[in-house]
Amino acid sequence: MKTLALAIGLSIPFLALANDPAKVERGKYVVTVSGCNDCHTPWKMGDKGPEPDYTRMLSGHPEEFVLPPAPKQQGPWIVSAAATNTAWAGPWGVSFTANLTPDAETGLGKWTLRNFKETIRTGRHLGRGRPILPPMPIPMYKHFTDADLEAIYAYLQSIPPVKNKVPDPLPPATTVAETKR
Amino acid sequence: MRAIAIAIGLAAWLPIMAGTTPGASALPPTLADTGFYDLPKEPFEPNHPLWTDGATKSRWIHLPPGTSIDKSNPQAWDFPVGTKLWKEFAFERAVETRFIERMADGTWRFATYAWNPAGTEARLAPEDGATLESGFRIPSRADCLACHEGPVVPVLGYSAVQLASPPVATGALGYFHGNCGHCHNENALPGTGFTLAQPGANPAVSAKFRAQAVARMKSHDALFRMPPIGVQVPDREGIRLIERYLQENP
Numbered sequence: 001m002k003t004l005a006l007a008i009g010l011s012i013p014f015l016a017l018a019n020d021p022a023k024v025e026r027g028k029y030v031v032t033v034s035g036c037n038d039c040h041t042p043w044k045m046g047d048k049g050p051e052p053d054y055t056r057m058l059s060g061h062p063e064e065f066v067l068p069p070a071p072k073q074q075g076p077w078i079v080s081a082a083a084t085n086t087a088w089a090g091p092w093g094v095s096f097t098a099n100l101t102p103d104a105e106t107g108l109g110k111w112t113l114r115n116f117k118e119t120i121r122t123g124r125h126l127g128r129g130r131p132i133l134p135p136m137p138i139p140m141y142k143h144f145t146d147a148d149l150e151a152i153y154a155y156l157q158s159i160p161p162v163k164n165k166v167p168d169p170l171p172p173a174t175t176v177a178e179t180k181r
Numbered sequence: 182m183r184a185i186a187i188a189i190g191l192a193a194w195l196p197i198m199a200g201t202t203p204g205a206s207a208l209p210p211t212l213a214d215t216g217f218y219d220l221p222k223e224p225f226e227p228n229h230p231l232w233t234d235g236a237t238k239s240r241w242i243h244l245p246p247g248t249s250i251d252k253s254n255p256q257a258w259d260f261p262v263g264t265k266l267w268k269e270f271a272f273e274r275a276v277e278t279r280f281i282e283r284m285a286d287g288t289w290r291f292a293t294y295a296w297n298p299a300g301t302e303a304r305l306a307p308e309d310g311a312t313l314e315s316g317f318r319i320p321s322r323a324d325c326l327a328c329h330e331g332p333v334v335p336v337l338g339y340s341a342v343q344l345a346s347p348p349v350a351t352g353a354l355g356y357f358h359g360n361c362g363h364c365h366n367e368n369a370l371p372g373t374g375f376t377l378a379q380p381g382a383n384p385a386v387s388a389k390f391r392a393q394a395v396a397r398m399k400s401h402d403a404l405f406r407m408p409p410i411g412v413q414v415p416d417r418e419g420i421r422l423i424e425r426y427l428q429e430n431p
Contacts, residue, residue, distance in 0.1 A: 093404065110372025121323070128327040128364045130404045171402040 020154060027155025030148050031058075039097045039135065042084040050085070059107070059162035061086035061096035070094055079135075088135055094170040095133035103161035116153045120144060133169055212294040212303035215280050216243065217267055227343035229350070229359025232416035234317060236270040242339055255341035257333045262287065266336060270317075277319050278303050281335065289335050291325035316413060324410050331369035332362075332378070342379045350379045353426030356419055357382055360408060385430035395423055 031037070041052040042062050056062065062084065070089030071080050079090040086097045099107040108116065111126070118127025123138040125131075132138055144152070209215045222241040230238065244250070248261035264283040269275050279293045294303035295311065310321035329335035342349055342358055350358055357365075362378030364370065375390070376382050384390040397407035398420050406412070 112371060115370070115372065118327075122327055123323070124327060124409070126370060128331060128369060128410070130409050133404075169404050171404050 023151045023154045024158050025155075026148075027151035027153070027158075030144075030152050031155055034141070036100070039085055039088075040100050042086050044084075050083070056162055056164070058100040058156070058159060059103075059164045060099035060166040063165045063167065067094075088133075090134060091172060092133045092169075093172045095136070096166050096169060097136075099162065099164050099166050100156050101159055101162045101164075102157045103163050106163055106165040107161060108156055109161060113150060113153050116156075117146070117149045120149060130169075208290065208292045208305055209280075210305050212267075212278050212280070215267070215282070215292075215294075216265060217278070217280075220265065221246075222265075222267070225339060225344070227338040227359065228345065228348040229343060229355040230338070231359055231411070232419055233270060233411055234414040236272055236276075236317075238271070239269045240338055241267045252341065258336070258340055260334070260336060264336075266339065268338070272315065272317065274298070274300055275303070276313060276315075276317060277306070279325070281329065289329070291322060291329060291335075293319060293325070295319055318411070318413060320411060327410055328363045331364045332366055333368050337363050350382075353422050354379065354382055356422055357384065360416075360419065364408075385427065391427060395420060395427070398423065 036058065037052050040058045040060055041054065042056050042059070042065070043050045044053040045051075061082075065082070065084060065086075067082055067087055073080075073089075073091070079088065081088050088095050088097075101107040102109040104110055115126050119125060119132065120138065121127070121142050123132045123142065220243045222243040224239065224241050226240070243265040244261060245263035248263065250261065250264075251259035253259075260283050262283050262285050266281045268279045270277045270279070275296045277293055277295055280291070282290050284290060293306045295306045295313075296303045306319045308322050310324065311319045313319065329337060334340070337343070337359075348355055357377040358379040362376065362382065365373070365375060365377035367376055375384070375387060377384055384394070394407070397405055399415050400406040401413075401415075403409070406415075
């Protein structure tokens with residue numbers, strides 16, 4: 001039964017929505033008020049200033065938006081953000097917000113609920129890989145309840161998939177100097 | 182960055198010492214309290230040890246009297262309730278002893294104990310881990326789970342593959358099993374379709390593996406290096422082993 005559900009979920013992500021509308025609705029609410037779109041949806045310039053581009057909702061840093069090196073940190077100004085709000089430079093290096101849509105190759109399409117929960121709880125990619133970087137508020141989000149994380153996951157698996165391969169993060173300049181990548 | 186890690190580690194230490202961190206207070210406060218000195222225990226040596234910055238390691242297992250391990254599934258040995266395992270890490274002197282215990286409800290708990298410089302006592306390490314003066318990193322409790330909850334059974338060094346005689350895997354494949362397979366397996370990362378655990382690992386056929394494995398093992402960049410946890414000093418012998426494996430398996 002689980003295999004069947006998984007197969008359907010993977011091949012037709014939209015159907016996952018039909019499984020538990022209340023959970024998806026709750027997930028949409030939590031995602032909305034927790035500010036996920038602030039960084040994971042690219043921003044564009046609108047009539048009244050920058051605004052989220054919902055045609056690319058939650059698809060992370062646009063792969064075609066290739067950035068020049070980040071400005072040098074000066075004095076207390078230690079963080080800079082790109083115009084899309086999807087790339088952030090700071091003492092940790094440069095982080096690019098992830099594609100949270102259910103695209104199988106570039107998003108969370110192949111992630112299991114367990115992968116998602118462990119990522120948020122541990123602050124590591126897929127729960128066991130590299131650290132998730134600022135400004136992702138892991139120290140706060142790791143306190144989400146199981147029910148909230150399950151709802152968020154259900155919602156994210158229900159939204160339109162966007163094919164967008166987000167670049168890997170860049171290490172701080174000092175690390176680059178001593179590392180052959 | 183290291184200073185930050187220490188600061189975080191110390192900040193986490195205080196509530197544990199005061200017994201106010203939920204869950205943490207339930208863990209035995211010292212290594213002695215785990216039964217390390219009082220219980221009968223057997224030393225063991227896995228076929229494919231994990232590289233941990235060159236530490237010398239000693240391992241022991243305790244099974245409650247009259248119990249045994251159900252080995253009917255070679256991929257997932259079923260350990261009796263009350264099983265305890267310890268693993269000591271030493272750089273000239275003991276620095277850390279890690280501890281796993283199977284609880285009455287079948288779950289496992291994980292803790293690690295940091296030795297004082299005199300070697301007279303090991304106390305429960307901070308929940309967020311700590312970085313020692315030497316640069317050696319005592320893992321956080323979340324990091325314990327990241328590796329040990331990857332496979333179906335969280336005991337990594339005491340298994341059919343790790344104790345088989347003669348070993349079921351040799352050379353690079355054994356190295357992958359012991360160093361990478363606890364995360365790169367179908368249980369932990371089913372979406373990747375890529376395993377480095379035995380049986381089954383055949384990474385030579387993966388273009389991504391061929392392109393990145395050695396570079397990741399050599400890297401000092403925490404965002405790029407593999408393994409991402411528990412290693413800060415690249416394993417030069419291991420790297421040579423993998424380079425040879427890739428040459429021999431074009």
